[in-house]
Amino acid sequence: MSNRNKTAGKPENKKLSNVILEYLFLSAAISLFTFFFLYSTSISLGDNYLAQKGFILTDMQQITFQVWARSICALASLLLFIVIFLSVLGQRLSYLITITRSVEQLHEKGMDYDIPLEGNDDLTRLAESINYLAAARRELWRQEKVFQEEREAWIRSLSHDIRTPLTSMLSYSEMLHSKDHLSRDEMEAYINLVYSKATQIRQLTEQLMDRDRGTWEKIDDIRFLAGQFADEWEELLEGRFTCVTDLAGMTDFSGMADVHALRRILDNLVSNVEKYADPSYEVELTLRNEDRRLILIQRNHIRTEGFGSVESSRIGLENVQKIAALYKGQADISDDGSIFEIRIILNIPECL
Incomplete structure (x- = not known):
């Protein structure tokens, strides 16, 4: 489709055999014109020259002179025909050599090369086809690379979780x-x-293992589910951190949710606290809703002692952002060097 669009509006390519015949007829026409021009000119000049000198040629001498003139003019026209025909034909043969060398360049440069287009015949169409195939191969490699990167990122994400x-x-x-x-x-x-x-x-x-891509289910009471998550979040951190939960802004409403994805958010939030939070300060979790928007806010002080020994890949936070995107929401991160806050907004669909 793209190749057709690219060549749309251009005159139809000629066959190479027709182009060669055109070169042949053009060369022959120029040679014939040159022959008659040279012959008539030479006869006229010869007659004028002999007349000025007072020579009168016999019939036999006149015929001999004309034969010699025709032979010389014919030889000159034949040489001109060969030069013109080989010259124009050599241009196309040279372009064929260019295509051959360009194919070698495509191999050396990993298809990142375009053959220059010249003329309007079968050779030009051949060059266009090779360029199209090279572009298609480059696009295929690009898509394979993108797919591989997405696959690796997805595997790293799940492995982290x-x-x-x-x-x-x-x-x-x-x-x-x-x-x-x-x-x-x-x-x-x-x-x-x-x-x-x-x-x-x-x-x-x-x-x-590609057996499951997540399951959305009907939740009759999102507030009750949020309370369960808050209790589990506190249980996971108790004994090591002072946890404060706030559900005052939650109201009763129902909707569709992927509970498994919500648990992944919860685990990543807990993991972030365990790795980077300062246990001498409170860790706060606030859950509230605005209409059908569920908002989760986690806030904690950042641990400074021994923090440099903890390597941050940010995979967990990236996973939270991806899961929020599934809910057509977002996850905003705020970090001023001493306090870390993540605000997650999830749009809960209505029950089907």
């Missing part, structure tokens, strides 16, 4: 191992948390 609940499971296991006595309520709470994180890891691995 898999490590987050796995780290939480290890932390819970260490806490269980370190405590000598556990009440039944504490045991059930830890088991539920471990089970929840194991289920989340399974869902993430299914996404990694």
Whole structure:
């Protein structure tokens, strides 16, 4: 389609054989004109010269003179025909050599080269076709590179999110191992948390194997779901940070949501606090809604001691931004060097 558009408006390419015949007829016409011009001129000049000198040629001498004149003019016209025909034909042969060398340039430069277009015949069409194929190959390579980069970024994203609940499971296991006595309520709470994180890891691995791309489901009470997430966020950080949650701005409403994606947001927020937050200050989580817009705000002081030893890849925050985009929302980050704040806005669709 693009190749047709590119050549639209141009005259139709001629066949190379027709072009050669045109060169042949043109060369022959010029040679014939030259022959008759030279012959008539030479006869006229010869007659005038002999008349001025007072020579009178016999019939035999006149015929001989004309034969010699015709032979010389014919030889000159033949040489002119050969020169003209080979000259114009050589231009197309030279262009064929240019195409051959350009194909070698395409191979050396990885298709990043265009053959110059000359004339309007089969050779020109050949050059256009090669340029089109080279452009198509470059576009294919570009799309493959983009696809590969997106695939690698997606795998890194899910791998990062898999490590987050796995780290939480290890932390819970260490806490269980370190405590000598556990009440039944504490045991059930830890088991539920471990089970929840194991289920989340399974869902993430299914996404990694292309078995699942997320499931949207009807949530009758978004406020209740937000409260559950706030409680889980606080449970994941308790004992290490002073957590403050605020749900005063939440009202009851229903909508469609991917709970698994929301849990990924929660885990990335928790992971960011564990890596970079200063435990000597409170960590704040605010949830509120404005009509159908669910707003999550996490705010914490940034840890300075030992911070340089923690490598920040920002994959978690990028994952949060991508998930927010699925909800046609956004995630804005504010960092003044001492206080970190992330504001997430999610547009909750109405129930189907």
